[in-house]
Amino acid sequence: MAGFAELGLSSWLVEQCRQLGLKQPTPVQLGCIPAILEGRDCLGCAKTGSGKTAAFVLPILQKLSEDPYGIFCLVLTPTRELAYQIAEQFRVLGKPLGLKDCIIVGGMDMVAQALELSRKPHVVIATPGRLADHLRSSNTFSIKKIRFLVMDEADRLLEQGCTDFTVDLEAILAAVPARRQTLLFSATLTDTLKELQGLATNQPFFWEAQAPVRTVEQLDQRYLLVPEKVKDAYLVHLIQKFHDEHEDWSIIIFTNTCKTCQVLCMMLRKFNFPTVALHSMMKQKERFAALAKFKSSIYRILIATDVASRGLDIPTVQVVINHNTPGLPKIYIHRVGRTARAGRQGQAITLVTQYDIHLVHAIEEQIKKKLEEFLVEEAEVLQILTQVNVVRRECEIKLEAANFDEKKEINKRKQLILEGKDPDLEAKRKAELAKIKQKNRRFKEQVEHALQRQKAGGTGHRGRLPKARPEARSGPGPGLRPTRPLPAQPKTPSSN
Numbered sequence: 001m002a003g004f005a006e007l008g009l010s011s012w013l014v015e016q017c018r019q020l021g022l023k024q025p026t027p028v029q030l031g032c033i034p035a036i037l038e039g040r041d042c043l044g045c046a047k048t049g050s051g052k053t054a055a056f057v058l059p060i061l062q063k064l065s066e067d068p069y070g071i072f073c074l075v076l077t078p079t080r081e082l083a084y085q086i087a088e089q090f091r092v093l094g095k096p097l098g099l100k101d102c103i104i105v106g107g108m109d110m111v112a113q114a115l116e117l118s119r120k121p122h123v124v125i126a127t128p129g130r131l132a133d134h135l136r137s138s139n140t141f142s143i144k145k146i147r148f149l150v151m152d153e154a155d156r157l158l159e160q161g162c163t164d165f166t167v168d169l170e171a172i173l174a175a176v177p178a179r180r181q182t183l184l185f186s187a188t189l190t191d192t193l194k195e196l197q198g199l200a201t202n203q204p205f206f207w208e209a210q211a212p213v214r215t216v217e218q219l220d221q222r223y224l225l226v227p228e229k230v231k232d233a234y235l236v237h238l239i240q241k242f243h244d245e246h247e248d249w250s251i252i253i254f255t256n257t258c259k260t261c262q263v264l265c266m267m268l269r270k271f272n273f274p275t276v277a278l279h280s281m282m283k284q285k286e287r288f289a290a291l292a293k294f295k296s297s298i299y300r301i302l303i304a305t306d307v308a309s310r311g312l313d314i315p316t317v318q319v320v321i322n323h324n325t326p327g328l329p330k331i332y333i334h335r336v337g338r339t340a341r342a343g344r345q346g347q348a349i350t351l352v353t354q355y356d357i358h359l360v361h362a363i364e365e366q367i368k369k370k371l372e373e374f375l376v377e378e379a380e381v382l383q384i385l386t387q388v389n390v391v392r393r394e395c396e397i398k399l400e401a402a403n404f405d406e407k408k409e410i411n412k413r414k415q416l417i418l419e420g421k422d423p424d425l426e427a428k429r430k431a432e433l434a435k436i437k438q439k440n441r442r443f444k445e446q447v448e449h450a451l452q453r454q455k456a457g458g459t460g461h462r463g464r465l466p467k468a469r470p471e472a473r474s475g476p477g478p479g480l481r482p483t484r485p486l487p488a489q490p491k492t493p494s495s496n
């Protein structure tokens with residue numbers, strides 16, 4: 001198997017790899033590095049944790065060392081935390097060059113960033129919104145001469161999710177030169193391939209990992225069927241179990257909203273689990289602090305929204321728990337990809353309610369693998385059910401008293417005004433859109449149910465995931481009483 005030197009990398013870079021413990025190139029590095037060194041555009045699609053970052057960082061550093069100037073390379077990425085992580089890779093691998101990098105993300109001081117940009121760093125790593133703000137408001141820097149444009153998590157940058165980058169991307173693409181090398185990477189490129197191909201037209205080289213399953217082999221993937229109303233008791237039970245059995249394991253829990261994330265964080269802390277939260281309603285400083293505490297294993301549990309689902313590389317994470325079943329298979333792929341990275345083992349457990357079964361089927365179809373059931377002692381869950389529900393309610397009341405919803409609303413309105421939109425008009429438009437979506441969802445569910453009935457009637461019944469919640473899981477019967485309480489509460493760690 002070829003080593004880094006055989007890929008055409010200079011000896012100083014090979015030595016940097018060795019010092020970092022990277023002995024052999026991974027397949028995506030083997031595939032993409034020579035093409036990038038040849039000057040070709042590159043689209044790299046490989047599983048989570050397979051070393052895509054070094055696949056673009058190494059050849060860029062090599063080219064930079066041959067013709068150093070600033071601003072030589074622009075890297076775009078969807079989240080602020082990911083921008084810092086990528087910058088670190090550039091810094092460590094590019095140390096012998098005296099590499100100057102600059103991170104341009106929202107939530108940080110704009111004046112300081114403008115000053116840094118004017119000093120012509122070699123590499124700028126940015127989230128699109130903040131970089132576009134700088135381009136609109138300042139003429140003290142230029143990205144007209146960049147050699148490389150990298151879009152990490154490229155499909156996320158192009159799709160119109162809850163954060164829509166398209167307008168900002170247009171502004172950025174208008175400011176970069178047509179003659180450049182474009183490198184696009186993600187574990188899920190295929191849905192947006194056409195749009196991406198429009199960006200990478202210079203002898204594009206497409207590299208995709210060939211594998212029967214789209215998730216990592218070392219990842220043990222399970223589902224746990226839970227009734228919606230008692231989901232949190234199952235979550236607490238799972239965490240208690242992992243905590244008891246493997247004290248040194250780190251766990252990421254993914255939730256669907258900032259509010260749930262915050263409530264669950266408060267709740268888990270009440271049960272003395274060392275938990276930090278990460279979501280977009282937090283101040284940037286708090287976000288970084290939470291992530292730092294989790295990375296350094298001071299806190300073993302991170303509860304996050306999808307702001308943490310892509311790219312984050314934290315080797316100590318052994319378990320990912322999906323508190324909600326992701327609505328899109330690709331979100332599932334990225335979330336569970338936070339564990340079992342770089343050849344390590346990992347486990348992912350998805351809590352599935354009676355309403356989410358069709359989502360699991362969609363995930364299984366996409367990843368080309370069936371999830372297995374995760375078995376728990378239901379009696380143990382029932383013991384803590386009342387206690388968990390009471391604590392959760394207390395936390396909700398506390399959060400409401402802190403005006404969490406109002407703050408969220410104010411933040412949203414501020415953001416819309418900054419984007420030049422009318423918040424009231426937007427609210428109306430959103431309400432209409434939600435109505436249409438709900439109608440579509442209901443229709444889809446009806447079709448899904450009809451199909452399932454048809455399948456169950458015919459030969460195609462899978463007999464694994466039941467269609468309705470089983471009686472045994474529907475909560476404690478009249479005679480059931482908790483017998484083994486959870487650790488004493490309340491006792492909340494002081495910082496977040």
Ligand SMILES: Nc1ncnc2c1ncn2[C@@H]1O[C@H](COP(=O)(O)OP(=O)(O)OP(=O)(O)O)[C@@H](O)[C@H]1O
Pocket residue numbers: 021022023024025026029046047048049050051052053054186187310311312313337341342
């Ligand atoms: N050649 C290599 N040998 C061993 N480890 C490597 C190698 N290249 C990268 N790694 C390590 O693998 C881990 C995952 O790499 P990276 O974060 O680049 O993954 P990724 O493919 O970008 O994942 P994701 O799709 O989740 O963003 C990192 O800790 C990195 O240091």
